[in-house]
Amino acid sequence: MxxxxxxxxxxxxxxxxxxxxxxxxxxxxxxxxxxxxxxxxxxxxxxxxxxxxxxxxxxxxxxxxxxxxxxxxxxxxxxxxxxxxxxxxxxxxxxxxxxxxxxxxxxxxxxxxxxxxxxxxxxxxxxxxxxxxxxxxxxxxxxxxxxxxxxxxxxxxxxxxxxxxxxxxxxxxDPHGAAWAAILKNVYVPLIGAADALALGDNLRGCLITDMLRELADIIETMGGRAKTAYTLAGLGDLVASATGASSHHRRIGADLAVGRTDCLAASGANIRTEGVHTLAMVRAHRPFASDRFPLFQLVCQFLDDPPQLRLRLDEYLDRRFARHAR
Incomplete structure (x- = not known):
């Protein structure tokens, strides 16, 4: 050259x-x-x-x-x-x-x-x-x-x-709304990685991403941001890239947990690589919002607490999610 x-x-x-x-x-x-x-x-x-x-x-x-x-x-x-x-x-x-x-x-x-x-x-x-x-x-x-x-x-x-x-x-x-969009994306994405690792189907992925966006918008608004920020590149764009990208760290965390590898949850001092996992711990400790109002967020918590029960928890979530439409 x-x-x-x-x-x-x-x-x-x-x-x-x-x-x-x-x-x-x-x-x-x-x-x-x-x-x-x-x-x-x-x-x-x-x-x-x-x-x-x-x-x-x-x-x-x-x-x-x-x-x-x-x-x-x-x-x-x-x-x-x-x-x-x-x-x-x-x-x-x-x-x-x-x-x-x-x-x-x-x-x-x-x-x-x-x-x-x-x-x-x-x-x-x-x-x-x-x-x-x-x-x-x-x-x-x-x-x-x-x-x-x-x-x-x-x-x-x-x-x-x-x-x-x-x-x-x-x-x-909307920097505060954007911050919550990006932070919560890291919480939700491991669930997509896990569902894909278990070969639960593209249809389920589509349903979960839709529900994630709805909860994301609600939480952002609860925290003082604008709900529509969830649908910008900081929310929807980042969520889709991380949920489907082969090089996504948070997607890989979920996939690893789904097949029994738990070493991905380890943090190294001040340099926390698993920021989604750490976020869940901080939300539980400081309760910036009432997380029990958001069923999918709760499902992620249950998944990280007890990965082998994911299939059961997903079925329970879907039963509740669509029960209101049953005749």
């Missing part, structure tokens, strides 16, 4: 391109690497990470954040409070922060609540949710997501950040 170009996402990019924003990516897992690949050709990208065993940081976070225009939280929700608190005092008012996390922290808070607490309106912030599986982004395939924020200027700047990449973004002014 010529010395004045490098291959990025399948396209030759000249190395003398004028770089745009100064971006700091927190976390170097699958999504952190995907965002690094997406942005490095057009922006000045620095990656910060730390060893979860020794807690040693690649460099002090406060040093890494100096003169950075954009900070991307490409890690689970659990460390958001600590990291946002550290960043709030060293980022200037023109900085932008975005998160892709889809879980609750140990206090039962969403990334939107954490960002709102630490950044408020002083620092622009947004959440990015939608069908954007890391493996596909790394392969140069298209991703699609909503930039959820109440700050239009921040949203437009973040959309501009990804222009020229395969990640296509749209604006949504």
């Amino acid at each position: 010529p010395g004045d170009a490098k291959q990025v996402l399948g396209q030759p990019i000249a190395t003398n391109r004028v770089l745009g924003r100064r971006v700091l990516i927190l976390g170097h897992g699958a999504m952190g690497r995907a965002f690094e690949l997406l942005l490095s050709a057009r922006h000045d990208v620095v990656v910060w990470d730390r060893d979860l065993q020794t807690w040693v940081e690649t460099q002090p976070l406060e040093d890494a954040a100096q003169q950075r225009d954009v900070v991307i939280f490409a890690l689970p929700t659990q460390p958001h409070d600590e990291l946002a608190g550290r960043l709030a005092s060293c980022l200037d008012g023109d900085a932008l922060c975005l998160s892709i996390a889809k879980g609750l922290d140990q206090h039962g808070r969403t990334p939107a609540e954490i960002f709102d607490h630490h950044f408020g309106t002083r620092i622009g912030w947004a959440l990015v949710y939608g069908p954007m599986l890391a493996r596909e982004l790394q392969a140069g395939l298209a991703g699609f997501a909503m930039v959820a924020t109440t700050q239009p200027r921040a949203g437009e700047q973040l959309i501009a950040l990804f222009q020229g990449t395969p990640l296509h973004l749209d604006l949504l002014d």
Whole structure:
């Protein structure tokens, strides 16, 4: 390949391109690497990470954040409070922060609540949710997501950040609703993975996804968001991609549990990979909404508590679900 170009996402990019924003990516897992690949050709990208065993940081976070225009939280929700608190005092008012996390922290808070607490309106912030599986982004395939924020200027700047990449973004002014849509999607998806692993049929999958969306919309509205957010890329789009995608981690959790493999429930310190499972534990602990009002949500809880009983619980759910139509 010529010395004045490098291959990025399948396209030759000249190395003398004028770089745009100064971006700091927190976390170097699958999504952190995907965002690094997406942005490095057009922006000045620095990656910060730390060893979860020794807690040693690649460099002090406060040093890494100096003169950075954009900070991307490409890690689970659990460390958001600590990291946002550290960043709030060293980022200037023109900085932008975005998160892709889809879980609750140990206090039962969403990334939107954490960002709102630490950044408020002083620092622009947004959440990015939608069908954007890391493996596909790394392969140069298209991703699609909503930039959820109440700050239009921040949203437009973040959309501009990804222009020229395969990640296509749209604006949504309901960050709290979007957060619950993305978080609860991770709770529901394992049920689809389990049903598929047990070969229960495409028809059942269609029924379950329909019921998931109805409950998702109701819970979002209960938590102060807009019901219609459930039907955006942050809800429906992400749900379908995760429920049917071969590389979906949460789909695989359900499939593993259905066939008796329970090691997928293990969490590793602050880096909780099974965010849907952790979300269920936090909902039970903090009760942000009355989960017993939502039968499918309860079915997921029963499934994770006792995976071998899934077939029985599904039959009971369907009997109740359609009993009101019996004559």
